[in-house]
Amino acid sequence: MGYLEGFWVTFKKMWEDRVTAPYPEQKAPKPVRLHGRHVLNRYEDGMEKCIGCELCAGVCPAKCIYVRGADNPPDDPVSPGERWGFIYEINYLRCIHCDLCVEACPTEAITESKLFEFSFTNRQDAIYTRDELLVDDEGMPQKLPWEDWREGEDLFTSAWMRATASSGNAAYEGVTAWSGELGYGVRAPELGQSAPEAVPVDPTDEAEAADAAHEDTGH
Amino acid sequence: MDPLLTGELTAGDVGIVLLKVVVTFVFLLVAVMLMIWFERKLISDMQNRIGPDLAGPWGLFQTFADGVKFFFKEDLKPLRADMGVFRLAPYLSIIPAFVVFCIVPIGGNFVGDDAGVVSIFGHDTFLQVADPPIGILLFLALSSIAVYGVMLAGWSSGSKYPLLGSVRATAQMVSYEAALGLTVATVILLTGSLSTNAIVDAQAATTSVLGFEVPSWNLWTAGVVPFVIFVLAATAELNRPPFDLVEAEQEIVGGFHTEYSSIRFALFFLAEFMNVITMSAIIVTLFLGGPAGPTLFGPDLMWGPIWFFAKVFCFLFMFVWFRATLPRFRYDQLMDLGWKLLIPLALGWLLLLATIRIARDEEWNQFAVAAGVVVIGAVAVGLLQRAISTARKERAAANGVEVFD
Numbered sequence: 001m002g003y004l005e006g007f008w009v010t011f012k013k014m015w016e017d018r019v020t021a022p023y024p025e026q027k028a029p030k031p032v033r034l035h036g037r038h039v040l041n042r043y044e045d046g047m048e049k050c051i052g053c054e055l056c057a058g059v060c061p062a063k064c065i066y067v068r069g070a071d072n073p074p075d076d077p078v079s080p081g082e083r084w085g086f087i088y089e090i091n092y093l094r095c096i097h098c099d100l101c102v103e104a105c106p107t108e109a110i111t112e113s114k115l116f117e118f119s120f121t122n123r124q125d126a127i128y129t130r131d132e133l134l135v136d137d138e139g140m141p142q143k144l145p146w147e148d149w150r151e152g153e154d155l156f157t158s159a160w161m162r163a164t165a166s167s168g169n170a171a172y173e174g175v176t177a178w179s180g181e182l183g184y185g186v187r188a189p190e191l192g193q194s195a196p197e198a199v200p201v202d203p204t205d206e207a208e209a210a211d212a213a214h215e216d217t218g219h
Numbered sequence: 220m221d222p223l224l225t226g227e228l229t230a231g232d233v234g235i236v237l238l239k240v241v242v243t244f245v246f247l248l249v250a251v252m253l254m255i256w257f258e259r260k261l262i263s264d265m266q267n268r269i270g271p272d273l274a275g276p277w278g279l280f281q282t283f284a285d286g287v288k289f290f291f292k293e294d295l296k297p298l299r300a301d302m303g304v305f306r307l308a309p310y311l312s313i314i315p316a317f318v319v320f321c322i323v324p325i326g327g328n329f330v331g332d333d334a335g336v337v338s339i340f341g342h343d344t345f346l347q348v349a350d351p352p353i354g355i356l357l358f359l360a361l362s363s364i365a366v367y368g369v370m371l372a373g374w375s376s377g378s379k380y381p382l383l384g385s386v387r388a389t390a391q392m393v394s395y396e397a398a399l400g401l402t403v404a405t406v407i408l409l410t411g412s413l414s415t416n417a418i419v420d421a422q423a424a425t426t427s428v429l430g431f432e433v434p435s436w437n438l439w440t441a442g443v444v445p446f447v448i449f450v451l452a453a454t455a456e457l458n459r460p461p462f463d464l465v466e467a468e469q470e471i472v473g474g475f476h477t478e479y480s481s482i483r484f485a486l487f488f489l490a491e492f493m494n495v496i497t498m499s500a501i502i503v504t505l506f507l508g509g510p511a512g513p514t515l516f517g518p519d520l521m522w523g524p525i526w527f528f529a530k531v532f533c534f535l536f537m538f539v540w541f542r543a544t545l546p547r548f549r550y551d552q553l554m555d556l557g558w559k560l561l562i563p564l565a566l567g568w569l570l571l572l573a574t575i576r577i578a579r580d581e582e583w584n585q586f587a588v589a590a591g592v593v594v595i596g597a598v599a600v601g602l603l604q605r606a607i608s609t610a611r612k613e614r615a616a617a618n619g620v621e622v623f624d
Contacts, residue, residue: 010265010543020269 027150035097036115038090039141039157040133041108042182048078048134049109049181052085056101056110064094065101081107088130093123108178113141113157117148139183222336222343231342239348247320251492252282258492258539265543289485297478299377308375309479309486312368315361316493321348322357322415323500326510326523329423337520345416346510346523354414355403358501359396362456365494366392369458369465372487373475384474387550388458388465394557395455395462401565402445402452405572406437406505419509436508441572446506448565450537453498455557458491459538461545462553499534503527563603567596 021028041049052069068087078084101110110133120126125146135141140154173189180186224232256271256279263270271278296302326346327337336343351357366389373385407413410421418437426435433439438446455462466474473479476487503509512526548556571592578588 006544007540010540013267014261014264016267018269019267022269022272 027153030114034112034114034116035099036113037092037118037128037141037147038101038110038112038133039135040088040110040130042135042139043080044180044182044185046137046182047080048084049107049179050085050088051079051081051107051109052083053106055104055106059100059104061098061100062094062096064091064096065089066091085109085130088133090128090133091126092118092120092128093126108181111157114153115141115147115149118144118146119148120146135182137182139181222345231340235340235342235344236348239344243320243348244317247317247493247496250496251489252286253279254492254496254535255282255285255488257535258542261536261539262543265540286485289482292481294481294483295478297377300478301375301377304371304375305478306483308368308372309483309490310368311371312365312490313486313493315365315368316490316497319358319361319497320493320500322351322354323347323497323504324350324416324419324509325500325527326520327416327419328519328523329420329509329511347416350414350416352414354412354416355407355418355501355505356413359400359403362392362399363396365490366396368487368490369475372479376475376478378478380471380473380477381475383471384465384477387471388475391458391462391464391553391557392456394554395452395561398448398452398557398561398565399456401562401569402449403505405441405445405565405569408569408572408576409437409441415504415509419504419511422508423511434508434511436506436511438506441506442568444564444568446502448561448568449502449506450534451556452561453502454538454541455553457494457498457538459495460542461548463547464550464553467547495535495538496531499531499538500527502534503530559603559607563599567599571596 043049050067052067054067054069057065057067066087066089067085069083070086072078072082072084078086097112097116099112102112125144132142132144135157139157141149141157143149143154176186176189178187259281260270260278271281274280274284296305324345324347337346338344369388369392370385373381373383373388376382406418410418412418412421422434422436422440424435425432426440427433458465464470466476471477476484479487507530510523510527512522512529514522574588574592577583578585
């Protein structure tokens, strides 16, 4: 009965589990290299990584980054270099999250978190200033009122190596290619092709998955 | 006739009629809301989705929220629309949808000689808003008027997709109305009355099928075929999948209601789903004995509506199931099914039942009748096939294509 088999298929489907995630209540796990909103990182001693070189602003295709550098005050330096970025603004009405700024940055100062759920309601909130982008004293991104952070999501913050790491290149396997950062220390190198293939995707295990991913693949 | 309306008309009689009208109206509105919710939920289930679940418990108030939204949306009027007809069309759709339900008996005492008469506040009446002597013809007439709603909506929009949609709608609904009418004629032939109350009353008796004592529902007394034809034709008449060419999104946007917005669109939407409910109720009335069913406990009167709505619910489920399962027909397939299969079959079955009836009444020789039926049936099928294949060959020849068969 070729005509009637289809009815049985749809009838069976009624009793199966749903594939839809109840999104606002429960978030699906995000890919490790997802481009979210930026953070400005700091070294383990609390110094800012940004040296105000404006390369990110220069490379930005959307022209959404505005940076101004200044000489570090000799008695109280903000960054370990000669200069520091005393103005750093990203306009998220323009940003296309291409991550070119992250590629361009010579000091790993700007990276992207995994957060894309930030629905500001005015243009002033859309322009993230240096104070808002800078990570706090634990190396965690600041949680602004209009951003939807969940438990464990800020563990995914440091994205620099995920964007630029030489995954798959055997020559760099096991070689640490980044400097230490506040709250995390020097992260272990990526394992490249010898890394375990599957990362757990069960959203209930999200926090554990985050930790596992950090350790196993050297984040 | 409704015993309420015979004899002298009193204020109480008017009150009862008003009560029935209001109850039916409110019931239909609530039923449509629940039907839309039910359809969305059920089709999500069949597609492994969740469906509306935020407005109220299990998303029950989703339709209500949508309705409120429709009220507050801007009412766009196309520049080239014929405004008078454009405004009229939604009402031509919605009013027949409401009125058809008036002739459906949803309960009543059909056991014995009561003919469905019940007593409300001391007045004898039927559990249906009206029982006109033309009965089921009113249903056919009103569904024809509903075609005008769709047709005029597309025509008056002054836009191409609505026009294409309404051309499809007109051809489709007119075609399938013929099959629908012929199967209704079969039921009328068995009952001997047009009144829906009489049709239900006639099905309340019992008959013997294959040695089992069963209620004489037209489903089997008419031989199942008219029922199947009626369900198929009704699906097409409702523009439900797999016959939803009228609103084929992939081809003609929204069909006849493409240019409609705000509450005018909501009226079409409402009419569409109300027609699903009414059509299910008509199917139950014509073929499944209406409110007939056993009394399990408590008062008899309560069980009429319960059985009635249980049966209606089965058909609502069926319509959604169709939608979840079947892909849309192509236009020529639709016309082939209607004109070359359903209409000849419905007509043949009507003649067959009429022949059996007369043969029984006149006490003709059974074997002679059976032989005659087989011979005439074979000749008719042969002629139809020959006509169809000749037409196909000529059409192919006109297009310069050779047909192999």
